[in-house]
Amino acid sequence: MKLSQMLFVTLREEPADAEVRSHALMARAGFIQKLAAGIYVYGPMMWRVLRKIENIVREEHDRAGCLELLMPAVQPRELWQESGRWDRYVQDGILFHFADRKGSEVCLGPTHEEVITTFVKRQIQSYKQMPVTFYQIQTKFRDEIRPRFGLMRGREFIMKDAYSFDPSAEAMKASYERMREVYRAIFRRCGLRFTPVEADSGAIGGSGSEEFMVDADTGEDAIAVCRESGYAANVEKAVSQIAPPPPAPEAIAMHKEPTPGAKSCEDLQRLFPDLPLERMLKTVLYKASFTEREEIVAVMARGDREINEVKLLNFLDALNVELADEQTVRQATGAEPGFAGPIGLADHVRLLADASVEGVQGFLCGGNETDTHYLDVWFDRDLPQPPSHDFGLVQDGDLSEDGQGRLSITRGIEVGHIFQLGTKYSEAMSAQFQDEDGKNKAIWMGCYGIGVSRVAASAIEQNHDANGMIWPLPIAPYSVLLVQMKAGNEDQDRVAQELYDQIQEAGVDVLWDDRVKVSPGAKFKDADLIGIPLRIVIGRDAKDRKVEWKPRVGETEVLTVEGALEKLKVALQEQNS
RNA sequence: CGGGGCGUGGCUCAGCUUGGCUAGAGCGCUGCGUUCGGGACGCAGAGGUCGGAGGUUCAAAUCCUCUCGCCCCGACCA
Known part of the structure; x- marks a missing residue:
């Protein structure tokens, strides 16, 4: 893609309402634009990032045998009354709901347990049809009491949600364990530093639950971690040993x-x-x-x-x-x-x-x-x-429960949460199957969420500097940026075109800053801002077929065109290994 | 929902207390010229129903009422 054809607009100043770096940088770079509180347009660059994340999510789910489907965003009230959640969600004010032309109440789905349970119960009759896990990547709607931090807590956001169906508690646990591995693989592939933690299962209910936290000081959640024992838990859930009280004093009358x-x-x-x-x-x-x-x-x-x-x-x-x-x-x-x-x-x-x-x-x-x-x-x-x-509430420095080490409290951004739901929804909505013993039983469910748009925001939260974003290569809007200092200069045009063609032919997504009448300084600033990790600068040495290898972070090197291509190949391979 | 704050060109903001002349600045944008490796410079321009409605007044961005939106703190939150 040539930048000159992109309607590429960056802002020198930060928008007044941006509180966290990811929000400020994405807004400055034109990745997102606010339409209303907590509701954003994802610009072309942002959409590429989101699609890359989605693809990783898809590949890992498919690899694990999950089945992708797509459920409706609009859901009838009756369904939510069946599970008993309508009143609670309406009362909490979190549900976008309205009446259709006939006067029937509907809502915009904040989550899809009701729909998937309905879908599945009409199809599953026998234990032989399980285990099975479905997933979708969908826009979710929650009328958050207080949307903030840009994409971090929006009212409309992209989420991957998956639901597993099993004939027994043990089978459910096995599905859950499989999903834990899927989640680890996904976040690893996204290039994020993260910590899986034990979690409270909250309003959604169920027993076992684990959250995936992207390590970031600006995270909304506090987590307790013990290096020695490997224990990690959300502070909502965390337990610790505390120092015993001092010995009792002399007993005197109260x-x-x-x-x-x-x-x-x-x-x-x-x-x-x-x-x-x-x-x-x-x-x-x-x-x-x-x-x-x-x-x-x-x-x-x-x-x-x-x-x-x-x-x-x-x-x-x-x-x-x-x-x-x-x-x-x-x-x-x-x-x-x-x-x-x-x-x-x-x-x-x-x-x-x-x-x-x-x-x-x-x-x-x-x-x-x-x-x-x-x-x-x-x-x-x-x-x-x-x-x-x-x-x-556990405190920094508490002894871990097994006594092996001390807890430290750090912060994280919740990008994934997995639950063993048990039979909460299947019982409420009578989703049953006939077991081997001929008896009808409730299906055992698990549910698994990933905030796709939040993953993107947290990647920036975790990877940025004073000049802008620094995307992990697997989810960068483009893998490579060609920065041409002076578009229109014959030598530079020729070298840039050659690089562009060769990189594209190799199947690598490349963005070429071929804008004319944009000063070198502005090009460098823009390049830093959008944070494409691999960069090649085509400048004054183009006449000698020399270019600069200048990754977003790291040392600059002057190389021949061939040298730069080789360097690029190596950098891309490193990522895949 | 409770408390606080803000709505003025695309963006960041000044002006409002104490009403008064063609409503300002920086960034960005257009044209011309000079520049050309870390957000260049000069000259000339375009662009604003001052969030909306009503009111007070000879006169309202400015004062009053209502309303809509946005932001912050809190409660809240797969």
């Missing part, structure tokens, strides 16, 4: 302490400099909502620990948990927020404790009275120890 204005552990440390943080127990109030009711839950935790709301949510099996508002706190404790404690809570409050409180004695806790705490409190003497469970 008593009140005036603590004016001390609402946090930090404030309290100033008032009680000799009391270790591990002997201050905080009590945090949450409002948990269930289908039919709400519950106020108080959770105790050691002063040096934080509470993991996802673990709490899962333990309670609630639809949602959120911090209680001030009004609720006052009602539950009879005090201003900041003084909640386990003793003297209102009767309707359910008291729980994080495992970090176990063994802590002679501690400080809220007094359920404004400006007051209790000191020298002992479990089993002054109050029964509340039921405890792991509600803790």
Whole structure:
């Protein structure tokens, strides 16, 4: 492709609304253009990137025996009511939905479990027809509460979703394991540095679940990784060993302490400099909502620990948990927020404790009275120890659960997520088959997602410098860029044309910056911005058939035309090996 | 949904507090000339219902009301 024929427009300034590098660079380079919040046009360059990613995704799925199909974006409400997800998704505001001309409600699919389950249940009758896995690459629609970061969190985005169908839990696990390998292969081939982590399965439900995180400081997710043991998990899910509490002090009677204005552990440390943080127990109030009711839950935790709301949510099996508002706190404790404690809570409050409180004695806790705490409190003497469970948020430096090493907290971008769904959808939608024993059983499902457009964004997030993007070769819009310094110069024209023809003949996608009346400086800046990894500069030495090998990163070399072609061949081979 | 902010040529922004003359700058764009290896320079140009509607006023980008859109923080999030 010749750049002069491309309607190639770059911006010198960053768009005002770009917050992360990938967004700013893609917008500057004309790869994407915003149409509305979280909704983008993918320009020709971007579309090439997306198609390259799609092709890798396709090849790896096909290789694993998955079957590609395409499901509708528009889906009827009835289907979603069958699975029981309509109300929840509408209530969360995430669903684009509207009435058709007959007044029937439909939605734009945010995901396709309902459709695939329906499709499959009409076809599968026997265990002999399984295992089978389908996938599609489709535009998904989610009316995100807060779209941001360009393609990273859009309201319309490209996703590959796959669904496996098996006759038993064991078979489902085997399909899941196969897919784990497919995912590893895909992200490796895309040239990304990534970490697979154990994950919470969230609203979609199911048991086993793993997320694929592209390592990037700007990622929205925090992950806990242990180098020594190889453990890696989303912090929502991560577990750790924490240091035991300090030995109990001398037992003296529980008593009140005036603590004016001390609402946090930090404030309290100033008032009680000799009391270790591990002997201050905080009590945090949450409002948990269930289908039919709400519950106020108080959770105790050691002063040096934080509470993991996802673990709490899962333990309670609630639809949602959120911090209680001030009004609720006052009602539950009879005090201003900041003084909640386990003793003297209102009767309707359910008291729980994080495992970090176990063994802590002679501690400080809220007094359920404004400006007051209790000191020298002992479990089993002054109050029964509340039921405890792991509600803790792992912290950087925690010991891994097996004790082999320390956890460090890093950040990542979730580009893939795989789930063992079990029979959640097949039961709700009665997708059954007849097993070998003649009995009708629910199909065991797994589902597997890759954010295709997010993969592209995260590749830039992970690979860029001050001047622009640096694409991994397998997903670059073009593999090679020919930068011709002065289009119209006979020697340069001839050499550039020769290179262009030869590279094309070799089946390599090449872009030729043949623009006239564009200064060398501007060409170099544009080349850096769009980040095509392999570059050959045709300039002043063209008369001697000399060109420059000048990859996006790395050393520049002056070579003959043949030398440059050879160099290119080697670079492309390295990539494929 | 709660809090905050912003809508002015294609892009980034100034002007608005305190209403007043043909609404400005830089980038980009067009033409001519000079340049020509890291976003060149000169000269001459094109391009704006100041997000929209209504109102106040002799007069509105500027003040008021409504409305639409966008951004940030939070909640939320396969």
